[in-house]
Amino acid sequence: MSFLKVQPSEMSILFLDAHPFTPLDKAWDVIYSTPIRVGHLSQPVHYENFIWGVEERLMPFSEHVDPPIPYLEEFRTFVLDRFDLPTKDVLNCKKLxxxxxxxxxxxxxxxxxxxxxxxxxxxxxxxxxxxxxxxxxxxxxxxxxxxxxxxxxxxxxxxxxxxxxxxxxxxxxxxxxxxxxxxxxxxxxxxxxxxxxxxxxxxxxxxxxxxxxxxxxxxxxxxxxxxxxxxxxxxxxxxxxxxxxxxxxx
Structure with missing residues (x-):
């Protein structure tokens, strides 16, 4: 979203697998808009813009890439903000x-x-x-x-x-x-x-x-x-x- 300058309200998650509903689905509702499951579609849908998920073993997370991949801290702040949680924290070494x-x-x-x-x-x-x-x-x-x-x-x-x-x-x-x-x-x-x-x-x-x-x-x-x-x-x-x-x- 940061890279493409897309707002959360414009972003939807499309599930391509047959996994059943789980409590984690509610998290997508908070972070983006309501998820869509392919199995629930009643007619073909055309997406003008589509961001495709990469297979796990081919993800940049699977290698010690240098320089680091961008937006990690922005992603943390974004998700915590969506759940109304504080993003700043202080280390207290006397009470870990x-x-x-x-x-x-x-x-x-x-x-x-x-x-x-x-x-x-x-x-x-x-x-x-x-x-x-x-x-x-x-x-x-x-x-x-x-x-x-x-x-x-x-x-x-x-x-x-x-x-x-x-x-x-x-x-x-x-x-x-x-x-x-x-x-x-x-x-x-x-x-x-x-x-x-x-x-x-x-x-x-x-x-x-x-x-x-x-x-x-x-x-x-x-x-x-x-x-x-x-x-x-x-x-x-x-x-x-x-x-x-x-x-x-x-």
Whole structure:
């Protein structure tokens, strides 16, 4: 919209797939105008101007492009403004806000009728307890983002200093973190094999000038049935402490 000088009221989202309605559809109503689904069209429609979405592995987010792609900060401000949320935030190193995002099995689209979701953390409670002990006085929370309305999701991410979670859709919220924030991204064993484009979230942090670290499991004994991974709590403690020191240098 910025590049083409198009107003939000002139922009509509066209869904080409057969996904059912979800609560996230309401977010499009707030950001743009009412979404349109191809399956609901009763007659042909001619669009004079059409912006086509690019396949994930071909997106610029899939490479560490230099210089950075434009409009990231403008995009953050635009979306938060549409939801009437503040865009400015101040880092308080004496009371950090730490969010650990979790994943749950659920049916999100017809291609996954069983509702099996991968890349889940087996020892979530231990991870949260470790963070609370490592940073006493800080606000530590575990969040199942998809269970919340979009405005609540954005309230959490736009007011988080340290964002931790398994690689997945919830990590998209790093686009809305304060610019001073830090990100710790977790990967299950062999997940990145033959997936070089999964640097997308690291790329966003790099372009936004944020602090970033990651952990990738290399121990098969830490992989559990049903796509669960045990995340060593000592690794969480060490890596989060390092990120906090980068955010809050003495």
């Amino acid at each position: 806000r730490i969010t650990f995002i979790v994943r749950r099995n659920a049916v999100y689209h017809p291609r996954n009728a069983e509702g099996n979701v991968g890349r889940k953390v087996f020892n979530e409670a231990e991870v949260v307890e470790t963070l609370m002990k490592a940073f006493p006085g800080s606000h530590v929370q575990a969040a199942l983002m998809e269970a919340l309305p979009m405005k609540s999701q954005l309230e959490i991410s736009s007011q988080t200093d340290l964002w931790i979670g398994m690689h997945g859709a919830g990590m998209t919220h790093i686009a809305f973190l304060p610019k001073h924030a830090a990100v710790l991204e977790l990967f299950q064993k062999d997940f990145k094999v033959n997936r070089p484009w999964f640097v997308c979230f690291h790329s966003i942090t790099m372009w936004r000038g944020m602090h970033y670290d990651s952990w990738e499991n290399t121990d098969g004994n830490l992989e559990m049935p049903h796509d669960y991974t045990i995340v060593p709590t000592d690794v969480i403690a060490q890596k989060t402490q390092k990120l906090v020191e980068q955010m809050c240098p003495k």
